Amino acid sequence: MQIENRLAEIGVTLPNVPKPVASYLPVVRSGNLLFLSGQLCTVAGELKYQGKVGKEVSLEDACQAAKIAAINSLAVIKQQVGSLDKVKRIVKVVGYVASDPSFSDQPKVINGASDFLVEVFGDKGSHARSAVGVAALPLNVPVEVEMIVEIE
Template identity: 60%
Template sequence: MSIDARLAELGIALPELAAPAGSYVPAVVSGNHVFTAGQLPFVGGKLPATGKVGEGDSLVSPADAKGYARESALNGLAAIKSVIGSLDRVTRVVKVVGFVASDPAFTGQPGVINGASDLLFEVFGDAGMHARSAVGVAALPLDSPVEVEFIVEFA
């Protein structure tokens, strides 16, 4: 099954390629790998939420942040597709790095970044299994709650 067919089966439409928020490109090819820039959870060109992740009324909930990590991964797939033409060329998701803007008491970063990892498993199956880091940080660009980057291998 093609990746486009798999995405359709999952009810997923890839977003338009997000414009860079600085002096960089969304993805770079080196050899047979694509390295994405950090992807924010833009939806229609806007962040759906801003702020720190944690428990409390003024914070982004971990459940919402997990969804934003998934959206960030979709933006990453759009970046990859933009440089290699088709996601069918991806042979392996090698590494995922996820950043979570965290309230000082929050330690659930792995659960948040599961939003990105789970999507990659759903889309690519065994080829979506990857090494990963999930890191809590004080702040992210544009006050985003999450940012995700990854490395994929392609043929």
């Protein structure tokens, strides 16, 4: 319960796992690795942000959207393995940012997820990462985050 206590300390409550919006599984386990499908910025079943970053969505809101997607990812992990204390390492984060063509700060957006993971897990939260600008994302969200996580 150390990680969940840490979440409580920083005021984060894990949501129910969002239902997939298409034909896929939220997570697939292979050995000690969890491959998480992309998570969106849903809060209580509703999209918190919509639109392109650099146009309808500010950099600050996009960072928050990335953090929300990471929180939703933690909910998926907990549902899969029962406790976030079983996380040995966040291995990789891939963040997709629906961007206005003039926007080029995708890495700053995905820092919203990365910084949160390090805040929660410490060194185990440091990870390899890609931050990719895209023309559009499902449901017109500004950010989608997927992860690979090693568990004990």
